[in-house]
């Protein structure tokens with residue numbers, strides 16, 4: 001990709017990967033045909049489709065033209081799904097673990113392989129496990145699998161030590177079919193949790209407090225399949241917004257929800273950008289070199305950890321020095337070594353990064369280590385002199401449908417020299 005072009009034009013975001021995968025898992029809770037729209041056409045959706053197929057579901061995907069890389073998934077769930085998810089799938093996508101809650105609730109048992117190491121930290125499952133145990137499941141770890149059994153789950157009160165997104169989702173999906181009332185305290189409040197709870201409510205679940213720290217679920221006997229639409233991807237939208245500011249461009253992000261990115265958009269305003277909320281999205285424009293802004297990642301509504309690599313890339317070309325603090329995932333600064341290869345001045349101390357801005361970066365071959373780090377490196381390539389080659393770009397494909405095509409639509413000279421995995 002050649003640096004030096006200001007991003008300019010319109011781009012549409014489809015549904016959030018981090019919601020669509022959980023909505024697909026939630027389909028397991030009801031026999032019959034569930035349809036989900038605005039599902040991004042990315043590798044992780046193909047992996048989740050395979051997870052569901054091996055559980056006995058019939059899964060189809062059809063692209064929706066003009067949607068910005070989205071489509072419709074239809075999951076046809078059998079009366080009696082199988083209950084085992086193998087390591088070959090969980091290893092490729094950790095979010096496969098979100099079938100655990102629905103399977104235990106619906107089938108009374110589940111065998112889901114334990115995910116292995118992860119490029120962005122240890123990412124334990126303790127809150128998923130202890131929460132399901134409090135709901136009455138027996139969980140043992142054997143031969144690399146988590147084996148959960150529970151003839152019928154029973155409502156209870158659960159306090160999460162940290163507002164984990166995945167644990168909140170797994171526990172809500174288990175509690176909807178439990179006997180009695182479950183209260184989850186210190187629950188995650190992300191828009192993707194609200195999206196999941198809306199789908200479950202449409203299926204017949206009784207849920208109160210989604211989007212707050214206390215979620216109350218009154219168990220029901222059974223759920224019905226539905227048709228629903230995935231919430232827009234705030235991380236993809238935030239990536240475009242930061243890209244517009246870094247390149248001193250002007251971008252309209254269609255279908256983005258500004259309230260899902262309040263802190264991030266405020267930071268961009270602090271950096272000197274003009275942010276305008278539109279009826280169906282927002283516009284971000286930047287005239288000068290951005291000013292350095294400090295960023296602290298936190299669970300929603302804080303600054304999203306998934307946008308942290310983009311925040312570091314932004315600071316790398318801002319005027320002044322920024323302190324970026326990562327509070328959600330240990331090890332999420334590993335990509336910084338690659339950014340330094342592009343000439344960025346970044347010093348890491350534990351979970352802090354001190355970034356001294358430079359006028360421009362300098363192109364080099366760099367390696368994408370995960371989805372978001374890869375996107376951050378692509379943004380850095382946009383402000384590097386010369387031609388930057390981002391290798392292992394299949395990581396970026398996992399989170400950004402049609403990324404290369406969309407960048408091209410915004411004026412970037414970019415080509416893919418490696419096929420998607």
Ligand code: UD1
Pocket residue numbers: 017018019021095121122123124125126127128129162163164165166167305306328329330
């Ligand atoms: C989800 C998102 C990911 C995002 C993250 C935080 C998906 C597929 N992924 O990941 O993109 O960065 O939310 O917004 O939706 N933890 C434990 N024990 C547990 C569960 C979590 O210690 O039982 C820790 C993790 O190691 C991490 C922190 O809690 O340090 C946050 O994890 P969590 O919110 O669960 O993130 P995920 O659901 O894995």
